[in-house]
Amino acid sequence: MVKLTINGKKYDLDVNPQMPLLWAIRDIAKLTGTKFGCGKGLCGACTVHLDGKPTRSCITPVNAALKSKITTIEGLSKHNDHPLQLAWHEHNVPQCGYCQSGQLMTAAGLLSEHQSPTDEQINQAMSGNLCRCGTYPRIKAAIKTAAKHANQIEIKQDLSPVIAER
Numbered sequence: 624m625v626k627l628t629i630n631g632k633k634y635d636l637d638v639n640p641q642m643p644l645l646w647a648i649r650d651i652a653k654l655t656g657t658k659f660g661c662g663k664g665l666c667g668a669c670t671v672h673l674d675g676k677p678t679r680s681c682i683t684p685v686n687a688a689l690k691s692k693i694t695t696i697e698g699l700s701k702h703n704d705h706p707l708q709l710a711w712h713e714h715n716v717p718q719c720g721y722c723q724s725g726q727l728m729t730a731a732g733l734l735s736e737h738q739s740p741t742d743e744q745i746n747q748a749m750s751g752n753l754c755r756c757g758t759y760p761r762i763k764a765a766i767k768t769a770a771k772h773a774n775q776i777e778i779k780q781d782l783s784p785v786i787a788e789r
């Protein structure tokens with residue numbers, strides 16, 4: 624039995640500690656917003672945060688996450704209202720949607736580090752997240768909109784994921 628903290632909630636999971644974290648999140652904890660793409664750390668579909676840092680859960684063993692706060696797309700915001708989620712909606716970003724939770728988690732990591740990212744910073748941060756549908760231009764526009772909106776409000780929003788109350 625291992626203990627994981629996912630989106631602020633404690634889970635006791637009967638899993639092999641060497642199991643990829645992605646399996647524990649999806650198949651055991653039943654948080655299916657995080658997707659399996661390549662399974663080799665190449666596509667970004669499985670991206671979650673470990674202590675706020677975007678991490679490929681398909682190549683991270685469960686035992687590497689025991690002491691971390693894990694955040695999945697389900698915990699990005701309490702009411703699906705993270706500035707990125709609002710901007711994704713505004714720009715109608717997703718096509719099939721498969722890659723999008725990974726895209727959002729990577730973008731959230733970027734905005735936590737750079738509240739007004741440059742084109743180069745966006746390109747660099749997002750370069751490892753693949754989208755078969757080619758939504759890249761809309762993703763980029765939505766990241767810029769999210770950064771602008773967050774910077775326009777008087778009290779800056781915390782762009783790091785909000786831990787969901789469950």
Ligand code: FES
Pocket residue numbers: 658659660661662663664665666667668669670679680681682
């Ligand atoms: S499924 Fe993890 S990077 Fe592709």
Ligand code: FES
Pocket residue numbers: 717718719720721722723753754755756757758
């Ligand atoms: S929206 Fe279809 S793979 Fe990205």
